[in-house]
Amino acid sequence: MTTTPTRRLLPLVSTGPHGSRSHKTCQYRCGNACDQPVPNSSGNPEFRDIAAQALARRSVLKAGAGIGALSLAGVAAPAAASSVTVGSLAEAAVAAKVAHGAGTWEFTPVAPNTDDQVIVPEGFKANVVIAWGDPVVKDAPTFDVNNQTPGAAEKQFGYNADYVGVLPHPDKEDRALLVTNHEYTDEPLMFPTGAYDDITIKQVAMASHGMSVVEIKRGRTLGSWKRVKPRDTTLNRRIHTGTKFELDGPAAGHDRLKTKADSTGTVVYGTLNNCAGGLTPWGTVLSGEENFNQYFDTSAPLDTRYLDSYKRYGITGTGTRGWKDVASRFDLAREPHEPFRFGWIVEIDPYDPRSTPRKHTMLGRFKHEGANCTLADNGQVVVYMGDDERGDYIYKFVSAGTFDASGTEQARQKNLELLTAGTLFVGKFTGDGAGDGVHDGSGAWIPLTSDTTSYVEGMSVADVLIDTRLAADKVGPTRMDRPEDVEVNPVNGKVYAALTNNSDRGRKWPADEANPVTSSLVRSEPGGPLVAATGNRNGYVLEISPTGGDHLAETFSWDLMLVCGDPADPVTYFAGYPKQLVSPISCPDNLAFDAVGNLWISTDGAVLGSHDGLFRVPVEGPNRGKVQQFLTVPVGAETCGPFITEDQNSVFIAPQHPGETDDATFEAPSSTWPHTDSFPRPGVVVVYKKK
Template sequence: MTCHYRCGNACDKPVPNTSDNPHFSSLVEGALARRSVLKAGGVGAGALVLGGLLNPSAAAAATPAPAARRAGAAAAGIGSADFTPVAPNVRDNVTVPRGYTYEVLVRWGDPVTADAPAFDAFAQTPASAERQFGYNCDYVGVVPLTAGSAVLVANNEYTDEELMFPAGVYDDATVKRIAIASHGMSVVQIERGRKPGSWKRSNHRGARLNRRITANTPFLVDGPAAGTERLRTSADPSGKNVLGTFANCAGGTTPWGTILSGEENFNGYFDKSGTLDSRYAASYARYGLAGDGRGWSDVDERFDLTAEPHEPFRFGYIVEVDPLEPRSTPRKHSMLGRFKHEGANATIARDGRAVVYMGDDERGDYIYKFVSAEKYDPRDTQAARKHNLTLLSRGTLYVARFTDEAADAAPEYDGLGEWIALASDTESFVDGMSVVDVLVDTRLAADKVGPTKMDRPEDIEPNPVNGRVYCALTNNSDRGKKYPADEANPLTSSMVRSELGAPLTSASGNRNGYVLEVTPDAGDHTSTAFTWGLMLVCGDPEAPETYFAGYPKEQVSPVSCPDNVAFDALGNLWISTDGNSLGSNDGLFRVPVAGAERGKVEQFLTVPVGAETCGPLVSEDQLSVFAAVQHPGETDGASFDQPSSTWPHTDSFPRPSVIVAYES
């Protein structure tokens, strides 16, 4: 059910990337050939030296120790807490460690704007949905307002009509209009509760920053592609004013206090009433645009590819929303490229320029970064804020190429890499393509310069403490089928060996994913060189192919299908999962990246039946852990009238919600 509604069963369709660029998997072969599996008495029986770290002490020496605190963060708190990891389970609830509790902050349908009505599942309307919290929350960002208040921004990625609507109550056109209004983003003011770490929703009637952004909200396009012919439609001959955002997956909070959100599976929203425009056949194919959408063209012709062939060129961007200015028009940044953006995370480089890391969430697609032309202004002034809001409009877009060459005098890494420039705002670096061509057909441009195909690069984020960049490579169950059975996937690799040296021959594909660790050359995020290693090869710790940065495998929690990453104030990595292949509900995990406990995966929470864990965020004071519980009860055969989950147990049907966990 999730595959159907979220991505239109993308895995069952032709592979979009038919280029002969190398797979990341094949590059690991050379690295593995230089390593050896540790014998018993090393870092754990059957351990695989994918990261090249021979023991925890080597990890401690290789990675800078995390700062005790940064920018006013408390040294104590969840980052250093000694909790008992949550055991794998299939409970229909959020489960947190003993000594912690959780509360629901906001649910699907809760009032957002001052004039929003109370939610009634049997009396939904498009108008009410535009004023209530949207469906299927994913990314969660929290921007502080005062010591006791903040504004929370959540993506509302997609809708599942089978779980949203009771049978026989709504006609088809109304269902589709409500779905359109339930996509996008929700901006909600929150305030601290009575207990340390707790938060609650502010009264919507007095929360002036609250607003909904839907698939009908006006957006401005900026950057070099704004106004270009392929962004012009019959409703918008300017090519600069787009209605709506949808398929918003992960995101990031910028240093200047705005929210970035990635438009991911946008291709699944466009239908066709006849033949498609042959001029765009290659582009449509590369992005999976086949005209088999959600039927929205029945109520809005712009979703008909036959009638409006340019409309899909207006989606697939990083959007930026200013949560502190409720009347501001959100923007789509063409300079950051057009592809299936999982999200975007920004950092400020040593020279003051903004650098944004991004992943294209498709089997066999690429990792990107953007470096701004102008420098960030850290002053707390209106002029500085206005300047910073322009940083993503000009700069240079890059795509990543990985190699298996050894890094000199750096045995902890598995290879080298380089960032290949695709285009600046004034110059294309891809033969035969203009700047606009590169930014509108970024996938086709990248194919030409030889980057490395990845296994679903999802959330990618720089660690503010150690300066390294971490990417969740969720999985590729087609490894060995549509994709070569090579070394990126430990389950099919002839190079991976157990403690006794016997090769593994499983053909089950890369079902559990891994976490990639990238170190910019000299710690400079603007550099075009980097080194890389696999920090985690996820799965069952008892399986010989799994690896946890050299930490003893018998002491870690099982983890499968990493999706989103985040960091606490101590620099610990937090991983949320989507599609656990080990039989448990999905969850959220804490993983130190330095010191003797580097690689110690500990499960902090699990989510209910059918749900995915999204948008993890640890507050700066380390007292609160925010998470989005997306699509609870989304299991095959479930419906509104016969649900497989009723979480958060306030109704007889499930309601996607944002939660906050804290010490009880």
């Protein structure tokens, strides 16, 4: 929308760990992780020390050879966010997409603002596709905020979508499948005061977690979409805490994955705190379980056998959700193994609503932001992942088997097993110091385990996969500043990682002369004064170039492409592009790519006075580093997604947790977005060009 709706100024930026995020967001999304001790006390090298060398040279990488995205196995893999890179598109197809698509859209960047709307450039439109409480399955009741039940919530669109994926419909060209995560709930914003008893609130909240598959259809205007009525589709599905999942891979069946309710160690109910995700070449969706630790508390002292493991994952037994009062498996005194059954990458098949979703132990257990696939030249699947915690690591998985592109049902069944066997690696980054004007450092992928052999002394294969953080600590990787989305650019084949921030730089984490960002300039409102705040408040975007362009290579070079912040901040860097010509950007979170290869960055927790937003930035050519803001989201929200459809005409985002400010209640909300009710309803938005 391009109107000027209600405005609301942000609170003054805190110099504490939360930045512009409300304490309420920190409590409900991650259990106040920033207020807890840093789980990684390994003493491994920190990226802050290595990145200092990058800031000293600020070299500009040479352009790489272009490769495109290809439709695979009859499923047109969306080039924007699937990171499926195999072969090249025909020149005519590339030209058609480049000519009219998101990569070449001309727009005037959106100015910093605090409007309670999704604000897009002139000439574009933003429509809500689906929101919390909308029906998903056929027998879903009409949403009534005063009469919610667990059974109703299990059939309606869940709360706080994060990952957004759009897959081709199996039969109809004018339809598609929208797949989202539902990361977490904020009960004070969801329930009228006094309308529900405590147990019902917890049960409805549990049902509002998970994932949704929703059939959508094209609207009248090119790029627009709307949801299909549940009665008119057989593909819609809601996944929630009562949905059966299968554990697979080498750790499945291990004693630490067994509980009183599951003596096999292979059956788990539900998926928790799902953050980002990705698409596979065989047409399924991967989703990352992130801050699962906050859902567990205890009625008695913790099991002493697991104290080291619990500590490394932030499991304290003091979770504030209170779910143990509803389901005993969330009581660590009763089920000390239940936390080991979360923290995985899950895979769902959106084309088969009756299929059993799986949790892949081969991809390791940590606070997964997401998982994004690419294909090596020989067909092996490579998956990149970030562990979203201060001081944790970036990972890579390489499958043992190869992708079968024949498109047969037999081939698809084979492909569905590709993430159950292979090798898991963790990244180590080293400063180059060569000053050669090309790269700012080198790195190596350190093997942790294959499906048959552990490479970590004193730990079995299952030990490495269940306690991946502890295993990685032993091999000396590099501690990063909250690695979130890690994706492959389908045009140049390079890997890009969003390192969101670390407010403890210069505070709890020692600073030194080589530290690149120990103090950042922040604003409390658009146009307000820049003031100094301790720590890396604005984050980085890291560019990784696999040796020889081969994703199987165990070495790489890296470049600190963006040092985010206000252009007036001397520490900021935009790949060498003139700083006075870029939009301010703070706290990169999730990434996507268009058909041209431009990087699209969504933000979470911006501390520059404006609401969070979505930005487009070229990664090659004369405009490399030219950051332009494409949209902003409502009061209290972060920008989730993003996803650009394969035809390049639609940009999907999910404004998550609108109105989640510290002073907000259901009766006195700070946002009512999307303005259909007197309270906020987080949902999914599509942005497209007007006629």
